[in-house]
Amino acid sequence: MKMTPVAILAGSVFILIAVILVVVILPYANTNQTIPSELFRKRSIAEESGRKLYVSNGCVYCHTQSIRAVDWGLGAERIAKAGDYLQDYPILLGSQRTGPDLSQEGGEHPDDWHLAHFINPRYTRPLSIMPPFAFLKSKGIKTLTGYIQSLGLKHADRRMQRQNKWKKESIKAYEAGVIENVNWLHNQIPKGWREIPTPYPATEGSLARGEKIYQDFCLGCHGPVGDGMGPAQPYIYPPPINFTILKNRGITGGMIYYQIMNGITGTAMPYFKRELESEKIWDVGNYVAKYFIDYLDANQEPKGIDAAYEP
Template sequence: MWERKPVLLCVLATVAIMVGTIITMVLPFAWVNTEADRIEGVTPYTALQQEGRDVYIRDGCNNCHTQTVRPLVPEVLRYGDYSKSGEFVYDRPFLWGSKRTGPDLARLGGKYPDAWHYKHMESPRSMVPKTNMPDYGWLSDNQLDPQMIQRKMDVLGFPYTTEEIKALEGKNEMDAMVAYLQKLGSDIPWREATETTIVGDLKNPFIDAGQTTISGWASLYVENCAACHGPQMEGDIGPELIGDDYDDEILFEIIYTGIADGGMPSFSNLGTDKVWKLTNYIRHYKTDGSQ
């Protein structure tokens, strides 16, 4: 029979291959990206964001960054709310990735102010000294092509206005990239929903710590705060920190929960212990460097 008949063998092999294909690859189209999957608030990309996405694809950012948060405790703590199918309905192609050489970016939108991204893309190592991410400052040298972007929007069937296309004139690839990164995962109000509220009285556990102990916590500041507030707390993307008169408890709360509208990320995943250390370090810092 089929041991002697190559055509029959080919037909049977095709049937064998098609069973799993139809069940696990074709059938899911009946459930995925249907009305039941839709999430209110998830919108198509704007012209600028879509172009940023295409730059992200062109330069292979997906080789090092994933864009899907799994429903696992450490993952949700580190990146934010887990990803939902309905959030990706406008993604052609999907960009979930398969390797996290760098962190996941699915919930990056709104975490930092634009200025942070411009500075970071320009020179990642100026903010995160030991990173292996290459510099992408050269994106600023490439002007956008509004006609081409308009064509892309037409093909994708995304809504746009002529003003929107006109506004692309004079913008560069870096602007597009930052616009895209700020859109990531921000269509659902997960940040507000998961905002930490501090219950009960806060008490500084390191109130009696000595100067030498406190200055030993400098690395925490360098790793987590210096990129925005400057190595001497002189301010840069974020405000200057010297001389503000916040109480320990208020400063702790700002660091712990962040200021969503002000571009200050929450540092709750550092844990209360480290956040208290940062609070004390910042409170005791003096401009002359003498601590």
């Protein structure tokens, strides 16, 4: 067959139509057959308004909303499904993870943590490179937070119910006074953990590592001297714990470890079990105990295996 200009044009048009059919039309048609996932629900009008802010401020360029198979190793509880995104248009899967994946962010933190974080991300995450969003003002931040707290849909709703329940408990304990607040914190820790001393020695190297970890993760809320007066403090209630009031109150290394590992639900204290290895949690616990609480039980029995990096 002779390749005339007409034949070339006709062939090109045919290929273009075929590509559009396969890449655009057929996948779009199949969306009507997608079954809602077990966590799907429709978002409220307020949550949709927050989503528009999320898009207009470019959050999707740094944050994904899709849990991938590789995330199993990072603590993910499920992989994203098509049925999670039935209401979303456009779907904000993202491709770059300059910041963390947010597909299950709802309920991971209480609202006041997000307020401090949006005012200035360094207040809650000292190493964050996220820009501040204080220009959104209180109303805009509240709207954006509402959307963030919806990420995870039904799963996020359950986490938020838990956050709100424990928020009331934590405020009640804080407002009851120092003794009641400390007792409440003690009671959130299983007895076994309350009786465990720090198994790793508080060497010069361990304390130096603990100081670095404290600066990288804790300083924004607890402040440089551990008095709970970090830059995030004005936005958080109940405020971050003042470590110095814990002197002579029976604080063990196991108690510090447990609360760093698991966080304190209902407060702005997050869990760090997915970010910090065991030895690092003990190291920062040693640092807090020695320099802020003024009581260090490291090297007391029972003693665990020395950290691999100890000489």
